[in-house]
Amino acid sequence: xxxxxxxxxxxxxxxxxxxxxxxxxxxxxxxxxxxxxxxxxxxxxxxxxxxxxxxxxxxxxxxxxxxxxxxxxxxxxxxxxxxxxxxxxxxxxxxxxxxxxxxxxxxxxxxxxxxxxxxxxxxxxxxxxxxxxxxxxxxxxxxxxxxxxxxxxxxxxxxxxxxxxxxxxxxxxxxxxxxxxxxxxxxxxxxxxxxxxxxxxxxxxxxxxxxxxxxxxxxxxxxxxxxxxxxxxxxxxxxxxxxxxxxxxxxxxxxxxxxxxxxxxxxxxxxxxxxxxxxxxxxxxxxxxxxxxxxxxxxxxxxxxxxxxxxxxxxxxxxxxxxxxxxxxxxxxxxxxxxxxxxxxxxxxxxxxxxxxxxxxxxxxxxxxxxxxxxxxxxxxxxxxxxxxxxxxxxxxxxxxxxxxxxxxxxxxxxxxxx
Numbered sequence: 001x002x003x004x005x006x007x008x009x010x011x012x013x014x015x016x017x018x019x020x021x022x023x024x025x026x027x028x029x030x031x032x033x034x035x036x037x038x039x040x041x042x043x044x045x046x047x048x049x050x051x052x053x054x055x056x057x058x059x060x061x062x063x064x065x066x067x068x069x070x071x072x073x074x075x076x077x078x079x080x081x082x083x084x085x086x087x088x089x090x091x092x093x094x095x096x097x098x099x100x101x102x103x104x105x106x107x108x109x110x111x112x113x114x115x116x117x118x119x120x121x122x123x124x125x126x127x128x129x130x131x132x133x134x135x136x137x138x139x140x141x142x143x144x145x146x147x148x149x150x151x152x153x154x155x156x157x158x159x160x161x162x163x164x165x166x167x168x169x170x171x172x173x174x175x176x177x178x179x180x181x182x183x184x185x186x187x188x189x190x191x192x193x194x195x196x197x198x199x200x201x202x203x204x205x206x207x208x209x210x211x212x213x214x215x216x217x218x219x220x221x222x223x224x225x226x227x228x229x230x231x232x233x234x235x236x237x238x239x240x241x242x243x244x245x246x247x248x249x250x251x252x253x254x255x256x257x258x259x260x261x262x263x264x265x266x267x268x269x270x271x272x273x274x275x276x277x278x279x280x281x282x283x284x285x286x287x288x289x290x291x292x293x294x295x296x297x298x299x300x301x302x303x304x305x306x307x308x309x310x311x312x313x314x315x316x317x318x319x320x321x322x323x324x325x326x327x328x329x330x331x332x333x334x335x336x337x338x339x340x341x342x343x344x345x346x347x348x349x350x351x352x353x354x355x356x357x358x359x360x361x362x363x364x365x366x367x368x369x370x371x372x373x374x375x376x377x378x379x380x381x382x383x384x385x386x387x388x389x390x391x392x393x394x395x396x397x398x399x400x401x402x403x404x405x406x407x408x409x410x411x412x413x414x415x416x417x418x419x
Contacts, residue, residue, distance in 0.1 A: 054078030
């Protein structure tokens with residue numbers, strides 16, 4: 001076996017230039033003058049060709065590496081190839097705005113407005129700008145000498161194609177293929193994803209990838225609220241009335257939405273610079289079902305007593321679990337509450353239910369020692385996590401909203417919420 005190293009040839013005075021493309025892989029057979037890598041300086045980019053034939057045994061370079069003359073690119077096995085005597089090393093001269101390859105000969109890129117499939121050059125800054133916009137730079141007509149593309153050319157290209165379909169590179173990441181199958185490690189079972197989860201996945205993905213989420217975490221003192229809730233009895237029978245804490249949270253949230261109307265909005269038309277402010281108060285409740293998460297709405301919660309809200313919460317939850325909820329009831333909400341209190345946990349980051357602009361996450365309440373008026377007192381504290389769309393709501397407004405919500409759940413306000 002005959003192994004030969006291929007190194008970076010003379011590239012003039014340029015040193016530590018970045019490798020932006022690796023054009024070959026290990027195990028690949030190459031011929032003389034085949035392009036191996038593409039390097040890029042601050043003024044131009046060029047492909048480095050092979051001066052030998054053979055099969056690549058070891059690739060010693062990757063995208064992002066900095067190289068200079070003499071750096072090792074790869075090792076080839078040329079035992080099956082009749083080697084020709086190399087008289088002189090290829091030299092690559094890089095001039096400002098022009099690439100000229102002396103030896104070995106490779107076809108120089110040319111530019112024509114009638115043929116824009118190839119461009120002669122583009123600055124690294126312009127290439128990066130094009131990648132960020134997912135624009136195929138080979139489709140852009142350069143305005144500089146020899147068809148060189150600059151940022152303004154890319155902006156004009158995007159602008160001129162805004163009303164038509166723009167030719168862009170596929171920005172979807174490559175699917176990662178595992179080298180081994182799961183069954184290689186033990187017994188497995190393949191099951192269909194529940195239909196509800198399949199339907200909700202696209203909404204969750206859209207929300208997470210398009211909305212800039214920020215989450216504020218805080219704790220609300222619900223000591224008096226819990227004391228009041230546990231004291232409720234039927235005036236005729238004397239029996240204890242069971243009211244879920246979620247009913248109080250819904251009423252408290254409605255009160256805060258009235259004070260902070262931007263939280264009761266939707267962003268369906270945010271691309272046009274508009275938002276929809278709602279005059280109604282339909283609170284979404286995340287319901288955990290065997291088939292997946294569903295979010296029915298408690299309509300006009302501002303006009304309902306906590307006893308009626310408790311009754312409706314039970315009814316819509318049963319409809320969701322039995323898959324009998326009307327599809328319309330899953331839409332048209334003001335803001336959503338997702339509660340883990342019945343399961344456990346404290347703070348988390350709930351995903352906004354698009355096109356709403358905020359969601360309230362509620363954890364399990366617990367008793368804590370809180371320092372009040374110079375001494376520690378045992379208080380019942382409720383963890384709350386408010387996620388919001390930072391395009392519509394800023395941090396200060398979110399903090400004020402949380403403070404107002406805490407007051408609504410706090411001392412004395414529970415009596416007002418019960419009405």
